Amino acid sequence: MEDENSRNEPIVKLSRRKVLKSVATGIGILAMPTSNASASVWEAFFQKHFRELSRDELKQVLARLEAAYRQECGREITVKATPPLDGVKFGYGLDLSRCIGCRRCVHGCVAENNQSRQPQIHWIRALQLQKDKGIDLDHAEHYYNPAAVPLDGHFYLPVQCQQCERPACTKVCPVKATWTEADGIVVIDYNWCIGCRYCMAACPYGARHFNWEKAAIPAGELNPDTHYLGNRPRPVGVTEKCTFCIQRTREQPGRYPACVEACPVGARKFGNLLDPAGEIRQLLESKRVFILKQELNTQPKFFYFFAT
Amino acid sequence: MELAIKQFKVGTRHFVKGLLEVLFVGGKAFYVWMIFLTVLIMAGVATYAAQLMQGMAMTNMTDQVSWGFYISNFTFLVGVAAAAVLLVIPAYLYHFKSIKKIVAFGELLAVTAVSMAMLFVLVDLGRPDRFWHILPGLGRLNFPSSILAWDILALNGYLLLNLAITSYIGGCTYFGREPDKRLVIPLILLSIPWAIGIHTVTAYLYNGLSARPFWNASILAPRFLASAFCAGPALMIIIFQLLRKVMNFKVQDRAIFKLAEIIAYAMAINLFLMFAEIFKEYYSGTVHVAPLQYLYEGLHGHHRLVPWIWTAMIFNAVGFILFLLPRTRERFFTLNIGCLLIFVGIWIEKGIGLIVPGFIPDTLHEIYEYSPSLREVAVGLGIWALGCLIYTLAVRTVIALDTGRLRSPGAPAMIHDEDE
Numbered sequence: 146m147e148d149e150n151s152r153n154e155p156i157v158k159l160s161r162r163k164v165l166k167s168v169a170t171g172i173g174i175l176a177m178p179t180s181n182a183s184a185s186v187w188e189a190f191f192q193k194h195f196r197e198l199s200r201d202e203l204k205q206v207l208a209r210l211e212a213a214y215r216q217e218c219g220r221e222i223t224v225k226a227t228p229p230l231d232g233v234k235f236g237y238g239l240d241l242s243r244c245i246g247c248r249r250c251v252h253g254c255v256a257e258n259n260q261s262r263q264p265q266i267h268w269i270r271a272l273q274l275q276k277d278k279g280i281d282l283d284h285a286e287h288y289y290n291p292a293a294v295p296l297d298g299h300f301y302l303p304v305q306c307q308q309c310e311r312p313a314c315t316k317v318c319p320v321k322a323t324w325t326e327a328d329g330i331v332v333i334d335y336n337w338c339i340g341c342r343y344c345m346a347a348c349p350y351g352a353r354h355f356n357w358e359k360a361a362i363p364a365g366e367l368n369p370d371t372h373y374l375g376n377r378p379r380p381v382g383v384t385e386k387c388t389f390c391i392q393r394t395r396e397q398p399g400r401y402p403a404c405v406e407a408c409p410v411g412a413r414k415f416g417n418l419l420d421p422a423g424e425i426r427q428l429l430e431s432k433r434v435f436i437l438k439q440e441l442n443t444q445p446k447f448f449y450f451f452a453t
Numbered sequence: 454m455e456l457a458i459k460q461f462k463v464g465t466r467h468f469v470k471g472l473l474e475v476l477f478v479g480g481k482a483f484y485v486w487m488i489f490l491t492v493l494i495m496a497g498v499a500t501y502a503a504q505l506m507q508g509m510a511m512t513n514m515t516d517q518v519s520w521g522f523y524i525s526n527f528t529f530l531v532g533v534a535a536a537a538v539l540l541v542i543p544a545y546l547y548h549f550k551s552i553k554k555i556v557a558f559g560e561l562l563a564v565t566a567v568s569m570a571m572l573f574v575l576v577d578l579g580r581p582d583r584f585w586h587i588l589p590g591l592g593r594l595n596f597p598s599s600i601l602a603w604d605i606l607a608l609n610g611y612l613l614l615n616l617a618i619t620s621y622i623g624g625c626t627y628f629g630r631e632p633d634k635r636l637v638i639p640l641i642l643l644s645i646p647w648a649i650g651i652h653t654v655t656a657y658l659y660n661g662l663s664a665r666p667f668w669n670a671s672i673l674a675p676r677f678l679a680s681a682f683c684a685g686p687a688l689m690i691i692i693f694q695l696l697r698k699v700m701n702f703k704v705q706d707r708a709i710f711k712l713a714e715i716i717a718y719a720m721a722i723n724l725f726l727m728f729a730e731i732f733k734e735y736y737s738g739t740v741h742v743a744p745l746q747y748l749y750e751g752l753h754g755h756h757r758l759v760p761w762i763w764t765a766m767i768f769n770a771v772g773f774i775l776f777l778l779p780r781t782r783e784r785f786f787t788l789n790i791g792c793l794l795i796f797v798g799i800w801i802e803k804g805i806g807l808i809v810p811g812f813i814p815d816t817l818h819e820i821y822e823y824s825p826s827l828r829e830v831a832v833g834l835g836i837w838a839l840g841c842l843i844y845t846l847a848v849r850t851v852i853a854l855d856t857g858r859l860r861s862p863g864a865p866a867m868i869h870d871e872d873e
Contacts, residue, residue: 194586264510283740283814287817313662313664316599317662319587320587320594320595322586337583340579341579341601342519342520343599343601343658349816353516354516356579357508357509357512357515358510381579382578382580
């Protein structure tokens with residue numbers, strides 16, 4: 146393992162390790178775990194940034210996480226780290242004229258992505274807007290609850306991470322714990338985030354959510370197919386957000402994000418922006434497209450459109 | 454060689470003994486004060502331990518209002534840290550002698566305030582155990598992209614700079630030597646732009662966020678500076694009077710009145726900038742006026758901050774008038790009332806009144822009101838108490854050095870440069 150390190154970044158890595166170890170002996174006296182789990186606790190504490198991990202180190206990290214989840218949840222959970230596919234940049238389309246505001250996407254997302262049930266975290270927020278006011282967030286109803294949707298005179302605007310090309314959130318992170326992957330997905334290394342919440346202040350879409358306490362998810366409801374940068378159970382004290390279901394969309398053959406599958410009216414479209422014949426490109430070229438807060442120049446890869 | 458080692462040992466022992474005496478031996482009032490602070494600190498530490506165990510859910514912060522009491526105090530304290538500049542500028546650039554003597558207290562206040570500010574950020578972190586991720590070289594500091602990375606460097610640099618100046622001067626005093634002006638003056642001159650720097654960078658921390666129209670106004674950094682020049686000196690005026698009473702330390706009335714005069718000018722600018730902001734937002738009346746409306750008059754039936762901000766407005770206005778008129782400025786009763794009003798007024802305006810409306814309404818225009826939980830206040834009080842404790846001990850050390858109570862046995866008798 147040490148050799149693998151040295152191959153990547155010989156000088157920095159070795160000295161960093163050394164310095165950290167000596168720093169840790171001091172701190173360690175306070176936090177020293179007494180059980181035989183101590184080795185993995187130390188490994189977790191010293192874990193490098195995701196993008197600095199060598200292939201072997203990554204394997205060890207994933208194995209450690211799987212073991213920890215097994216112990217914590219009492220069942221097998223796989224954690225993968227599937228890399229981006231070549232020639233792919235994901236884009237999303239949402240048809241505002243079809244959406245009925247049923248929130249099936251919200252709940253599909255919660256189940257797929259292991260979001261906390263208590264307190265509730267929702268990566269998608271559906272807003273109920275008044276038709277005569279248009280897209281006027283000031284009159285949005287966030288907690289609408291009519292007997293049946295859609296409610297007369299209203300339309301619906303689901304908002305989630307807009308996967309910006311110029312993300313305000315990654316720019317402000319003081320420790321580079323969040324970044325844009327080659328396939329355009331903005332991800333977070335939950336094991337590197339320090340929980341300062343600067344990204345939450347910076348995001349214009351309220352897309353980032355914080356684990357104010359340890360997420361509570363009934364073990365039976367856990368989705369065991371997880372990705373390191375996506376839906377694996379999150380530690381307390383870090384931010385999380387939509388990843389275009391990175392654990393599904395990067396597979397080959399790929400699967401649609403859970404919200405696309407959950408939508409009963411087909412309002413949600415997803416695909417590769419680099420594929421000229423793909424559905425997402427077709428709708429960008431032929432429909433009236435609307436970008437949320439376009440004036441902020443965040444350049445989302447999430448496009449609202451009106452099909453009718 | 455052996456002799457030198459022996460001398461060093463004896464010298465160290467003398468210094469440590471002297472310092473311990475300064476830190477731990479005092480009158481009844483001193484012990485009461487220290488015990489009081491220690492109790493508050495312990496309560497704060499215990500509450501923070503609970504926060505570490507349970508997660509930050511014990512604060513009243515939410516995804517909507519994701520920064521609250523902690524970051525408010527951080528912002529205010531960065532402002533107080535500017536007190537050093539304010540005292541240093543007239544003393545060293547204009548050779549205003551009556552202030553020169555008290556510069557050390559200003560710089561120590563800066564050291565204390567910056568330490569407290571950084572503690573407030575630390576308790577706000579969800580993962581303080583990953584603190585090392587910000588260390589340059591060890592972690593991955595996102596410099597120059599993240600303004601928070603800039604602020605980490607600026608604040609730590611400011612802390613080190615002021616610590617270096619004060620400990621060098623303190624050391625020289627201990628050994629009865631004149632500080633080398635060629636070393637001290639450049640450091641002090643550097644600390645002036647640096648102090649303006651920590652303010653500006655901290656303002657930019659909020660200013661650069663296009664998602665938050667309340668902060669995304671270019672008047673923010675100038676307002677930060679103006680309000681800092683009010684709260685910092687107001688605190689200093691109170692501290693100097695306490696020093697005169699409790700520690701029998703000489704501070705001239707003239708120096709105190711000069712500070713009060715400076716506060717009057719700074720407050721005039723602060724109020725002017727505030728009105729400029731209010732005019733622009735209200736007259737143009739875009740959707741960006743919403744956070745201002747929430748702050749000053751309440752929005753859609755939510756007005757938790759309204760009484761606070763109007764208290765601040767009234768306090769600042771009354772304080773301004775008291776300090777503008779020489780008759781009230783130069784009478785200690787009204788002067789102290791003014792200091793108190795301005796300190797509290799700016800604490801509200803630049804703390805909760807600046808941070809919370811940035812999040813209300815939130816980016817999707819939801820209104821979710823915030824007020825700190827009791828436990829947040831307990832942690833905050835602990836940090837304030839720790840600051841008071843550090844400052845008390847620092848001031849005692851300075852006075853012991855200055856009066857010669859703490860002095861190297863081999864040091865020549867210091868010739869006191871009296872101002873008059």
